[in-house]
Amino acid sequence: MFTLTAAKPALDRVHHTACRTAVEVGWRLAEGAASANDVAVTLEGLRAAWEEGLESAIHYYEAPPELWALPRLVNVLTLLFNEPAEAARQLLVPLSIVHPGQPVPLLTPEETRNCCWLVRELFNRGGVGPLLPWENAWQTETAVALAAQIYASGEFSAMPILADALQDVGCDNVDALIHCRGPGPHVRGCWVVDLVLGKGMNRPPNPV
Known part of the structure; x- marks a missing residue:
């Protein structure tokens, strides 16, 4: 991606x-x-x-x-x-x-310089420190529906709402919450959206 x-x-x-x-x-x-x-x-x-x-x-x-x-x-x-x-x-x-x-x-x-933020957008699961845990329980029907809508439309204005949905069910992954509420820009393949949709689970990032 x-x-x-x-x-x-x-x-x-x-x-x-x-x-x-x-x-x-x-x-x-x-x-x-x-x-x-x-x-x-x-x-x-x-x-x-x-x-x-x-x-x-x-x-x-x-x-x-x-x-x-x-x-x-x-x-x-x-x-x-x-x-x-x-x-x-x-x-x-x-x-x-x-x-x-x-x-x-x-x-x-x-x-070329812009590719630095793109790498962080696609692959930065955990920022500069150790990877923070991700719980399957956070992938509720509401969170998955929001993420699917974001992924399909390419419209990322709902990212802060996704953060709220995750936090409401106990998500304490600070990196994910900050990323959703940050200024962006975001692109298709955003690491948080992919995690919510199960696209980023148990596999290395796809360099395509």
Whole structure:
């Protein structure tokens, strides 16, 4: 989910159907809702987009960075389906497509710095100290309904209400309560929402 969210600025700049489709299928894959055929079709579309982007840039002796953005982004999205950790690395680290060639950044320096809060938003279960306990009893019908609505709509204004619902049933996980009541921003994959929905239980964070 990290790469899918962090890549949004690059996706907005590139404007390519195959890349947008890959992100949609990537989200479904992260949720266990994408089939092997969905992934295969997506990878084929990315392969065609790679060839298209390479063909556009290769005619220049020194192609401007914006012409290399499409094949660079295609590389990242292709890796997303089999090497998600490497996909995240290639998104953040400027790389060149051909040698010799100038490294092509996909994100601006500010967008790269913003990935720090994104990591905390997605993976910061417990802040800087030891992990605080999470009780299944806090996942009441009300809390789960609120979290499901937040997750489905992508509208996070109800996060403080979720904190109230958790606290009403005895939740004393300070990190979770502070996170819900904090200023955000929040994104899909928020660690508290995922815990309430059972998405973050007993498994390491998914770097997709």
